[in-house]
Amino acid sequence: MNARGGLAVTPEPRVNPLREESVTLKAADPCTFVVFGATGDLTHRKLIPALFRLSKQKLLHPRTAIVGFARRELTSEAFREDMRRTVMGAGSAGAAAPGSAGAAAPGSPGGAGGTAAAAAAGGTASTPEWERFAGSLFYHRGVFEDHEAFRALGRLLGDIEEERGIPGNRIFYFATPPSEYEALIRNIGAAGLARRALRDERTAPWSRVIIEKPFGHDLHSARELNALVHTVFAERQIYRIDHYLGKETVQNILVFRLGNGIFEPLWNNRYVEQVQITVAESVGVEGRAAYFDSAGISRDIFQNHMMQLLTLTAMEPPARFEADSVRDEKAKVLRTLHPMTPEEVARETVRGQYVAGPVGGAPVPGYRQEPGVNPRSQTETYLAARIQVDNWRWSGVPFFLRTGKRLAKRATEIAIVFRQPPYALFRSAGCESLEHNILRLRIQPDEGISLSFGSKSPGQSLHIDPVQMDFFYLTSFGQDPPDAYERLLLDCNLGDSTLFARRDEVELAWEFVDGILNAWRSGHGPPLVTYPAGTWGPAEADELVHRSSYHWYRL
């Protein structure tokens, strides 16, 4: 009260004093997820299980709606039943179809006959939880090129939003082949389904779009696609998804590096001798032959997953842990990648294609014998490269990257190989050479981190043997890391784009990869060599690292 007994004239508060640091978990906004490609493999295997699990954990707003859009003639009831069977693990047309890499097989660990999708959804879908979730599922039949179908979709969304009290927030998820993106964007725009971003999203309904990789098939097409998407959505409404970034282990790269005092000081060319990044798959093309034969491993994995792992490993500490600061630093790494000349491409890259061989004890056909693959295909299923990051931190440190299909096992790992001590103190005792210290960041499977170092073997004589310090997510935290899609879908709802690729990142990655692909296309690249399925790739890849007096580390 002021002196006259009236209300004190003090400025109105601009910040909410009840928003204190301990209340940080932002609640999800009510919104409608519109999934294009709702009867497809990705929706069955990943999206619906992830959304169901988020719903079970009460991380989605209770008024959330999910609208599936696809060509197939289905009612909402049939769509719900199809999704229920997927989540319950009983299989469905979509779920049972051979999936892409990492597709779940019935009877996965646990032996309960469930699928990985069912497991990812938190075991079986118990009835009350599923019923609550199923009530939020709707289906709209339409062809992506049909303007009228999108206008009808708009009417359906309006009805659902009114009925469920959703203030118009929408997430459009493109779970379709990239060839459909153009029609989707044009028709979403033409039907007025998306609202252009306003400066303050808190006061108005928002619209966001999630676009699956590959984002373009080269730099030119990526730029065209970016330009097209920008006709409807502003950059901050666009969430280019690379599910690798949603993996706990990938997010942990930055935490490990920058949240611990002991590692970042060593994270440079003074202490690191080389870096090896491996994304190995034991599966083949798994029903994606048409797409894969036109893309190859360079576009399917190298341009996106591997470039993301490379940037997170090599980036400078961001000014803040927020979307643009992190993505600025990742983009800087891509700008410092040494662009390869055709001669360097011939010398520093290896492209391979698998031929028949046993994988995990079972014979598999060669790539050209896979159903749907051109019998004379020149598409690479393996790529290894020696890459230079030209900046102060990494000058002179080679980054060896390799990725392939039908390799000996499924494993993704970043190995930081440290320099040896400058003086061999124990030479006089017969220890001529010491093993390198290797820090391994295991992205999948057996998620964790290990550090190898030398230790004196027990006994009278001096023998130094490598031993390991191991961290496993499972034994430390008692649980497997959550599925990447859960995190990414929730982040999109919350408007946090830190774990999504920005326009410049995508284009810079293409710029680098295009240099390799163009040299290959022009005949200046290395020849396409073969490797037997179930091995670690062609001998030429071993030669690539041997030339630097290194070898690939065993996974």
Place this chain on the structure above:
Amino acid sequence: MSSLPKSSADPAGPTPSASSAHPDETYVLEAPDGSRPFDATALENDLRSMWKRVGGADSTKTGAIYRAALANLVVPVDPELTAKLTPVLVDVTRRHPSRLFSIESDSTPRGAGLRARVGALCHRRESGGGLVCSEQVVVDSDAESASLIPSAVRSLLIGDLPTVLLDFHPGLDRPWVSELMDMADLVLEDSCLKEPGKEPEVWHLLEREGSRKFHDLAWARLTPWRETLAEVFDRKDCLPALRTLRRIEIGFTGAADGFPPPPVWLLVGWLASRLGWKPEGGDRTGLTLRSETGAVTIVMRGLGYGEGRVLERIGLRSDEPHPLDLEIVHRGRDATARVSTRAPRASSMEVPFGYREFAACIVGELHRHAANPPFEAAARAAEALMRCWKRP
């Protein structure tokens, strides 16, 4: 908690099998030698031999068995609360694998001394394919040997893991509990377990230990209420009303004349500390505080139904020029709360409410390592307000 859950124990051969599963997929392993006079070396040997036997078992039935530990969880338990707390502790180990020390003093006949046995609580991985196990050490003592408990625990702590005291024992003044507190890196108390009016005994520990080390689970329970209130005032049309709040009504389950539970006091303390309200006095109907714009009346009363003194309703009323008349109601374990507004405009909506089970509250606190100034300020204010209030 003097005994491990028994239903799946298989002392003859600790090999979990599908048939020995609890409905929630919890399994119990017990070392074969059972309870013995406390001997750290012998108990470690019991654990080793238990794991050896498990390692030799047929893993095709169970999948792999992982022994995991993120912390040493030391839990003195009042015998009267054992039945209630056992499932909570089982759930805590599922969410946060730990070496669990369950301690019950005065639980054995005079002359029995200090006894202990070891085992493990195992949970099926959500994704299937194996069990994740937390080792458990159960310590019982007679009254005379209680003073030996801290040294016994100390001898079995896993050295490089944090030690958390999860204190469910009402006797804070017992020397052995104090000694365990000194030993711990983190102390979790629950002021809701204190006798009505004695809650400040718990909050006084803040002065001694600081909020980085000392946490009150009553504060953790309050989190979804604070989140919901903060959300309300994130709205630009509601924010100015914070300055002109005139009346706060807080309803909790239980008798109409019941003593307000600690979350209610902490809520009022939190509002007072965040909004700069000073206590002016109190009577049988409530408290009066002074804000920068006028008097604020706080009414706290039981709703006359239900049990457990659980916070269920908050009503807020603000004067001109920023009228606000709003009510938040959350019942039981609902995933949502209803926010009903009569002014500035009428509306009613369900909003997400981050209700957490007790075990989830505990584990949430285990993951918080920073000091908590809002809690410190709220507890100080709550105690000051409690002194002003006259019990009806």
